[in-house]
Amino acid sequence: MTLFIHPLRQAMGLATFGFLLAGPVQAEQTHYRIDLPAQPLDQSINALARQTGSRILFNTDAAHAVQAPTLHQQLSVEQALRHLLAGSHLSLTQAADGQYLIALPSEPSNGALELDASSVIGRQPVTTTEGSHSYTSGAVTLGKGVQTLKDIPQSVTVMTRQQMDDQNTQTISDLVNRTPGLTASRSPGSGLFIYSRGFSIDTLQYDGVPIPRNTYSLGSYLTEDLSFYDRVEVLRGPAALLQGGDSPGGAMNLVRKRGQDKAVVSLTGKAGSWDRYGLQLDAGGPLNAEGTLRTRTVVSQNDNGSFIDYVRGWNQTVYAAVDYDFTPDFTMGLGVANQKGQARPAMLGLPRYADGGNPDWSRSTYVGADWNRANNDQTSVFLDASYRLNDDWRLKAAGVYMSEHNGATYQALWDALPANGSTNNTYIDWSTDFTTHSKGLDLYLDGQFTGFGFEQTFLLGANYSRINTDDRWARAPTFGADSSNVDHHRPMPDIYGLASRGRGELTEYQITQKGLYSRWSVNLTEPLKLIVGARTSWYDYSYASQSFARTGYSESTTSSNGKVSPYAGLVYALNKQWSVYTSYTDVFQPQSARTSSGSVVEPIIGSNYELGLKGELFDGALNTSVALFRYDQEHHAVLDRSGPMDCNGWYCSKASGKVRSQGLEAQVSGEVLSGLQVMAGYVYNTTRYLEDANYKDKVYSTWTPKHQFKLWADYTLPGNWSRTSVGLGTTAVTGTTSYDHVFDLPGYAIWDARVAYKVSDEVTVAANLNNLLDKKYYQPAYNTIDYNNYYGDPRNVMFSVKYTPEL
Incomplete structure (x- = not known):
C-alpha cells in the first residue's frame, strides 16, 4: 500500500489533515500483531494504517505534536488507536463506512468531513508483508490485480518476509526446500529445478511479469539472492491462463521490496559453520515531505564455505529502486x-x-x-x-x-x-x-x-x-x-x-x-x-x-x-x-x-x-x-x-x-x-x-x-x-x-x-x-x-x- 498525505482545508481554511484509504474496510474485531516504536503520533498512525489496510482520517498537525508510546501487542485497529491516543486530547470515532476519525474536540468527528476529490485515493488490500510479523498475507498479486487467498480456486502459498527472515532463507533453493508442496531437484550444474505436483516450474514471475528461466538446465542456475524481495507467492497447479504455454507445475511470483512511507535502515551481520559470513544493509523511505518519492536500497555480501573439501565461494547483491x-x-x-x-x-x-x-x-x-x-x-x-x-x-x-x-x-x-x-x-x-x-x-x-x-x-x-x-x-x-x-x-x-x-x-x-x-x-x-x-x-x-x-x-x-x-x-x-x-x-x-x-x-x-x-x-x-x-x-x-x-x-x-x-x-x-x-x-x-x-x-x-x-x-x-x-x-x-x-x-x-x-x-x-x-x-x-x-x-x-x- 502506498501512503499519500494530501493537504485539506476546512471551511476556516486553517487545519491540515492526513487521509489514508486502503481497500476494503477491515472488520472491527480484526486483530493484528502491532509492533510500533515510540515516535510522533502521525507516524504511528501511518504505520498502523499501512500494516492493517485501515482507513484513518486525522489532523496531521495535531497528531505530530503528540508523542505516541511503544506498542508491541496483538490488537484490533480500534484497540491500537486507543492505546496510541491514551493521554492525548484527541478523540476517536468510527464512521458508518468503517473509517476511523481522529480529531480535536473542536473538529467535526461525525464523518461528515468534506474532502477534495483529488484526495480520495482508492487502494486495494495491503499485500506488503514487511513489518506484518505474519506468516500469511490476506491477498496476493500473482494472479494480476489483487486477490484474496479465499477467492482463488487453486492452492496458493505465500512465503512472507517474516518467515524468510526467521528461517534465514537466502536463496531460491532455500525457499523451495521450505515451501509446502515444492521440491528442489539439483541440476547437473550449480542450479536447481523447481517441481510442484511432479512437474517443473519453468517460468518465474517478477512483480507479476512472467519470463522463462528454466528453459535449459545448465544456463539458468536460479541461484538468486532473496534479500531484496518482500515475499514469494506460489500457485500450485497449472497457470496457463496468465503465463501462456507453460508447465502444469505452477507459478512463482517474486515481489520486490519498495520504499515505504517511513524511513527505515537495518544492518545485519551473520557468521556460521564452515566459515560462512554475511553482511547486509537495507535502507529506504520517502525523499520528500509529501512521501510521493520513495526509494529502497539493499546491499548484501556473503562469503560461503562448505562441508565439502575445497568448496567455497562468494556472492554479492546490489539493489536500488525508486517509486x-x-x-x-x-x-x-x-x-x-x-x-x-x-x-x-x-x-x-x-x-x-x-x-x-x-x-x-x-x-x-x-x-x-x-x-x-x-x-x-x-x-x-x-x-x-x-x-x-x-x-x-x-x-x-x-x-x-x-x-x-x-x-x-x-x-x-x-x-x-x-x-x-x-x-x-x-x-x-x-x-x-x-x-x-x-x-x-x-x-x-x-x-x-x-x-x-x-x-x-x-x-x-x-x-x-x-x-x-x-x-x-x-x-x-x-x-x-x-x-x-x-x-x-x-x-x-x-x-x-x-x-x-x-x-x-x-x-x-x-x-x-x-x-x-x-x-x-x-x-x-x-x-x-x-x-x-x-x-x-x-x-x-x-x-x-x-x-x-x-x-x-x-x-x-x-x-x-x-x-x-x-x-x-x-x-x-x-x-x-x-x-x-x-x-x-x-x-x-x-x-x-x-x-x-x-x-x-x-x-x-x-x-x-x-x-x-x-x-x-x-x-x-x-x-x-x-x-x-x-x-x-x-x-x-x-x-x-x-x-x-x-x-x-x-x-x-x-x-x-x-x-x-x-x-x-x-x-x-x-x-x-x-x-x-x-x-x-x-x-x-x-x-x-x-x-x-x-x-x-x-x-x-x-x-x-x-x-x-x-x-x-x-x-x-x-x-x-x-x-x-x-x-x-x-x-x-x-x-x-x-x-x-x-x-x-x-x-x-x-x-x-x-x-x-x-x-x-x-x-x-x-x-x-x-x-x-x-x-x-x-x-x-x-x-x-x-x-x-x-x-x-x-x-x-x-x-x-x-x-x-x-x-
Whole structure:
C-alpha cells in the first residue's frame, strides 16, 4: 500500500489533515500483531494504517505534536488507536463506512468531513508483508490485480518476509526446500529445478511479469539472492491462463521490496559453520515531505564455505529502486539489481555402485579439481506503472529485462563404481559459457462493476516474453581415474582444448511467447461466485547448434498460433470464514526438447481438476486450505536413453504416453495462538505413467516424494519473556526413486530450530540451527548410478545480529 498525505482545508481554511484509504474496510474485531516504536503520533498512525489496510482520517498537525508510546501487542485497529491516543486530547470515532476519525474536540468527528476529490485515493488490500510479523498475507498479486487467498480456486502459498527472515532463507533453493508442496531437484550444474505436483516450474514471475528461466538446465542456475524481495507467492497447479504455454507445475511470483512511507535502515551481520559470513544493509523511505518519492536500497555480501573439501565461494547483491507518485492516481517505479558470484563448486555430485548400491561416501568428499570454478553475473531491470482510472478500475503495465552470464570449468567423476570393488573410473572435464537475455512485458486492466443486478469483476490483459541465448560448451573424458584417490591437481583445460579432444558445441535458443488473456467473475448469488477465463497464445521456438569448427550445423524450429487455453472455477462461501471451490484448467505446452531426428517433441496437452476448502480465520490472521487434485497429460518429453547423445551433449528426447498426477494438499499459515506463527503443509502426491511403451506403471516424477510434510513455527514468549522468540521446524519426506530407475533413495526428516532475543528495540540477536540431528541423506536430484548424487547439509549453525536504529 502506498501512503499519500494530501493537504485539506476546512471551511476556516486553517487545519491540515492526513487521509489514508486502503481497500476494503477491515472488520472491527480484526486483530493484528502491532509492533510500533515510540515516535510522533502521525507516524504511528501511518504505520498502523499501512500494516492493517485501515482507513484513518486525522489532523496531521495535531497528531505530530503528540508523542505516541511503544506498542508491541496483538490488537484490533480500534484497540491500537486507543492505546496510541491514551493521554492525548484527541478523540476517536468510527464512521458508518468503517473509517476511523481522529480529531480535536473542536473538529467535526461525525464523518461528515468534506474532502477534495483529488484526495480520495482508492487502494486495494495491503499485500506488503514487511513489518506484518505474519506468516500469511490476506491477498496476493500473482494472479494480476489483487486477490484474496479465499477467492482463488487453486492452492496458493505465500512465503512472507517474516518467515524468510526467521528461517534465514537466502536463496531460491532455500525457499523451495521450505515451501509446502515444492521440491528442489539439483541440476547437473550449480542450479536447481523447481517441481510442484511432479512437474517443473519453468517460468518465474517478477512483480507479476512472467519470463522463462528454466528453459535449459545448465544456463539458468536460479541461484538468486532473496534479500531484496518482500515475499514469494506460489500457485500450485497449472497457470496457463496468465503465463501462456507453460508447465502444469505452477507459478512463482517474486515481489520486490519498495520504499515505504517511513524511513527505515537495518544492518545485519551473520557468521556460521564452515566459515560462512554475511553482511547486509537495507535502507529506504520517502525523499520528500509529501512521501510521493520513495526509494529502497539493499546491499548484501556473503562469503560461503562448505562441508565439502575445497568448496567455497562468494556472492554479492546490489539493489536500488525508486517509486514516484506523479499524481494520487498515477505511480511509476524503477528498480535495478545486480547479483554476481564466484565459487569453486562440486559439480555433478558423486557416483554410486553400478548395481545401485550406496558407496557411503564421506560427506566431505570432493571429486573435482582445485581449479574448479564457476561464475555468475546477473543484471535485472524492473519498470512498472499503475494508473487508477476511477474508484473501480485500474490499469497496470510492467516490464522486466534480465541479462545473465554463467560460466564454469570443472572436473568430476563420470562412471558408476564397479561392483567388484575396482576403483577404476573416468574423469570428465567440462567447460561452459552461457549468456542469456530475457525480457517480459505485461499490461492489464482490471476492475469491478455491477451489471444486471450482479456484482462482477473483469480482467483483460496481454503479455510478451522472449529469451535469447548465446552459449558454448565442451567436454572430454580422461580414462584411468582412481575413485579412491582423486587427483585434485590435474592440469586445468581450456574450452578449445576440450573441444579438440572431446566434443564442443556452439548453441543458440530463441523462444518468444505472446498472449491475450481475460478473466471474468460474477457473484451469481450472495454465496456463489463463478470465475471463467481464457488465454490465446502464440509461441515461437528456434534452436541452432554447430561444432567449434563451425561444422555440423543443425537447426530446429516450432511454432504454435492462436492456441486457446480455457479456465473455469466456482467458489461457494459457506460463511464469512469458509469457502469451498472447484476449478478446471486446460494445459497446452510447446516443448523445446529435440528428438534424435532433430525435430522438436510435440506439445504437451493436459487437463487439471481441483476441489478444495479454504478458511480465513481469526479475521484473516490465519489461512487454511485443503485440496484434492488430478492432472492428466500426454506427450511430455522424456530422455531417449536408447538413442545417441546428440542433443547438446546429452540424450535426445521422445514423447511419453499418458501421465497422471493426483493427490491431496493441506496447509495452515498464520497466527494460530497469540504470538505463535505457523507455516505447515502436508502433501500426498503420486505420479505415474498410465500409458507408455517403456514406462507404463512406473513413477513419472522420480524425485517427488509420495508424502511430504513441512513445518515451521515461531513463538514469541509472553510476559517478561516477550523479548525472546523460539522457532522449530521439520522437512519430512518419504523415499524417492533414482532418475534411471535403478535404486531407491530413503526418506528422511530434517529438524531445524531458532532462538532470537531482542537486546533492545534496535538490536536483535539470533541463532539458526539446521539439521539438529545431523541426518545423513541424499538430496532429490537427477540421481543416477554414474553421477549427480549430492548430500544434504550436515548439522550447522548461523548466528546473526540485526541493528535497526530509530530514525
